[in-house]
Amino acid sequence: MTITMVNDEQVVGKVNLKRIAPSSGESFFTSSSLSPTANTVYDRNIDAGLDQNATSPDSNIGTNTSANETRYIPPWTQPYIIGVAGLSGSGKTSVASKIIEELNTPWTVLISLDNFYNPLTPEERETAFSNEFDFDSPSAVDLDLCYECVKSLKEGNKTKIPVYSFSKHDRTDKEITIYGANVIIIEGIYALYHQKLVDLMNLKIYVDTDLDICLARRLSRDILYRGRDLEGALKQWSTFVKPNADLFVKSTMQQADLVIPRGADNYIAIDMMIKHIQKQLLRKSREHLKYLEKLNNSLNKVELKNIINLIVLKETNQISAINTILTNKATSIDDFIFFFNRISSILISKALELLTYKPSDIPIITPTNVPVDNALEVVEEAIAVNIIRSGDCFMNSLKRTHPEIKIGKLLIQSDRKTGEPQLHSIMLPKNVGDKSLKKKILLMDAQIISGAAVIMSIQVLLDHGVTMEDIIIVCYSATEQGTRRILAAFSKVKIVLARIGSMDGRNKECDNDWWFRTRYIDTMYYGT
Amino acid sequence: MSAESPKNVILLPQTNQLLSLYTIIRNKETQRSDFVFYSDRIIRLLVEEGLNQLPVEPKTVSTPTGEVFEGVKFLGKICGVSIIRAGESMEQGLRDCCRSVRLGKILIQRDEETALPKLYYEKLPEDIASRYVFLLDPMLATGGSAIMATEVLLSRGVKPERIFFLNLISNPEGISNYHKKFPDIKIVTGAVDRGLNESKHIVTGLGDFGDRYYCI
Known part of the structure; x- marks a missing residue:
């Protein structure tokens, strides 16, 4: 284990700020009790020009503290x-x-x-x-x-x-x-x-x-x-x-x-x-x-289908068939990647529907010189933030749907011993907290299980100046419990899903089903 | 655009996002690279909607942990048939969803003397009669070419209820002409425009799709 200087001003003299680097050969993904990895989150977004006063957790969550809502700490x-x-x-x-x-x-x-x-x-x-x-x-x-x-x-x-x-x-x-x-x-x-x-x-x-x-x-x-x-x-x-x-x-x-x-x-x-x-x-x-547990108890009892901020893809024949393929153990990796890319394209498109559009300022004329009646243009920038690595499964489809989109990343890992989610790394585009920029943040994660990683990510975004209303979570499958927890802590975020479980198990798919409980999407997608 | 869809017309949900995509491809100021990119996005949505029309059958699979999942699987084979040249722009969108899908081609052009569409060329899968067919042509104006192409398909034994006609822009007159001949064929479209002008071009429309996609 070595002590390293964080800044490159080694000549400067005395020790400034230190961190313990991960011991050699260990990646964050395999951190365990045997592999000491103590590291500080050094934010790469140093020049973000954030207004610190406006971005304290209190000022953001302040909008969300009606009597029966819970605050995430x-x-x-x-x-x-x-x-x-x-x-x-x-x-x-x-x-x-x-x-x-x-x-x-x-x-x-x-x-x-x-x-x-x-x-x-x-x-x-x-x-x-x-x-x-x-x-x-x-x-x-x-x-x-x-x-x-x-x-x-x-x-x-x-x-x-x-x-x-x-x-x-x-x-x-x-x-x-x-x-x-x-x-x-x-x-x-x-x-x-x-x-x-x-x-x-x-x-x-x-x-x-x-x-x-x-x-x-x-x-x-x-x-x-x-x-x-x-x-x-x-x-x-x-x-x-x-x-x-x-x-x-x-x-x-x-x-x-x-x-x-x-x-x-x-x-x-x-x-x-x-x-x-x-x-x-x-x-x-x-x-x-x-x-995080307690968020559970404070879940509201509104039926899922009546929650306006929760958008679940309609279960058409194609969607059901794709879900079947993604659940089948006989599916080859090749097919899995192909069909996951297909459904993620649909999800991303669904999420982009939530951007704000306005009538075009200037008249739009066709090559045959006919004015276009319903001319609309998008007035917001979409920014993607992936939770490593499961959120990265959306990259292929994202690049094909929106090639120039800016992409931020967050690394959140659960502690092996306690199961507590821990924030390891933050890489966000510079303008993510710019209040003058109209934008929506697509927070991507392939699965919501406990909801903890997404809850933590939302808090990170809020702390970086993002407004809660501007966050759209794009996710393939989610447990009802995880979804409700997220909405209990942050009622104004929107969630776009392809598949959701059910806590009471009366529905065909329930939270206890293997494919909701296990983080398997990125394992299949990356083959490791 | 008409508010209600007639029978057997499947109109993509007119979301703001979709309207903004159409705004880009209709705009004469739009450069070809953008025209291609945003057309392709709409085509992808059309193909997904078309595929949604296909039936499935129950299928039970087992998960990696041995649990049983009651799912469904795709039923029947499909193929795409594009009307050359503009229709070919939609082939990749279909391939993006169905990797090795068979693609047939039909060339129909307007006869200079009679002003009627004339069939120049067709190349279709041998077993097309046993497949679901996606007929691809981005613009449904009078419906002349599409009607002729559909007749070719029917003559090869394809059942009308197994044909889906995918286009980006249609109009009430074209839909009505087409459905007069083939009431059972579903039209999947992204926009139903006002109508046709005296030179039989769609209004609002977007100009010549093939030219804008391939040449201009």
Whole structure:
């Protein structure tokens, strides 16, 4: 397991923001308890220009909170926040890395307070370059900004973290976008200094290492890795580091829930701490699952056929015959792909009917110079968002129906142990949250079983500024339960289906049928 | 466009999407690449609607886990017969749904002297009498060529109720002419336009489909 830098500004100096890369040879698809894959969701949509205020979960769901409707609370709305403080050289970073390594959960974000150094004035920069600036004073760090960032993350928002450059002694124009964090570790000498920031934390750790050990570590680090001379390093220590430590840092130990003497070498303390965090996370994960369960109980009893936002293809002879072929184990992969492509063309066409059309502005004239009466044109852009990989089964038909369509992707996987759906990766077109663009998002998934992946995807879209009314879910088959859950959490999305099960089993097809319960479409379609 | 469909006329649902597709192919400003692409989309919808008319029979299959599924399967063999040249534009749409479907061709042109349609060429599957036939011609104007093509099919032993005439644009006069001769043949169309002008072109129409699809 390796620690890698997220940004390519390696020259910048100190550690900025880290993630644990998946261990080599393991893909996300095979993540299991044996294959540690802890990764943060790094949003590639950094320049989306989103209006963060308008896109907080509350403002979006606010439209949907009538008395009997349930609100979906995604797991990243309640991240588990850990603060790690301690003197310079005490081993904070090692302890934080140890936590990440041992926890082995996706979306663990490590935020170093180094990112929040205040930009320096030109004069201050001069003193910084001659090692005479006090970086160890609490005023050198913008803790208010750090508080705002962590608060925003705790609310489940997409949040931008500044990047500080030690070579320029200034904040860079780069930013790191974090979204969907499950565990956030804040590490820095002043991690427990700012009261409001401390109040956001679920676990406060102080790494207490003897001052002489701190000095020894700091000296070897400064001299061996940062190219400083002994004299300069000692001067820094005696002028800034030690006085500040005595004045400001040591007292924050009082804030800590847990004091770890000797840092990362203290296996017993770290082991106990990890066990505690794991217990808390398990509880959080259970609550999420329980919540998804609960959506079930709040299902409304309106008959499926009377739900206007649910569109199921009429069961014509062709559709029935295609469904039969797709269910038959004797069907060859060749036939399966062909018939799935056929039915997905019909589904996509059905979904495109839900776009907004308007009479053409200019008169439309035929080559024989006759004006066209019912001239209509589409006034919205359709954007596809596929849930990897089952949603990708629609690609062939999608490209043939709408060749220039923009396509975003989401990777959501269920945890092998708990079954909790987890968001791994987001790739969305830049304009997906642009309120001025009239659009519909076709959210594609071949099957809805529990509905959890789709529910999570909708929340991601809402968090990125998409309006609920603009989401159309395109799906081949769905359980009644999953469908009702989605509509219970997000009543204004539309769902286009070819096939739906039935909870009471009175109908020919019911939720318990194998073809509704099992994710088989992408397995057959891709042959793997 | 007529609001109600007469008997044995299957009109595609006039959704906004469909109307916007028609707007594109009717517009004289539309370039050929767009004309071809959007015509093909309508053709695909027509073919799917035509296929929906075919009967199925019950079939029980077993799923990969050994459960039993009471389904249905396609019944009978089909073939497509296109009227050269414009009708050939619809062959690929049929092939997209039925991969190895047999395709027959009929060439009918208007005789310069008599102004009546004349049969120049036909090439049809040997066993066409035992198949469902999709007759393909994008424009139903007076119905002259389609009537002649249908007579060829009937002379080869195809039963009228097994013929489906697929076109993109029709008109009441053409439908009535055709159904006077063959009341039992279903016409599957995407648009029923106002009527014909003095030179027997469909109004509103879209100009010469074959020219726009293949040449202009």
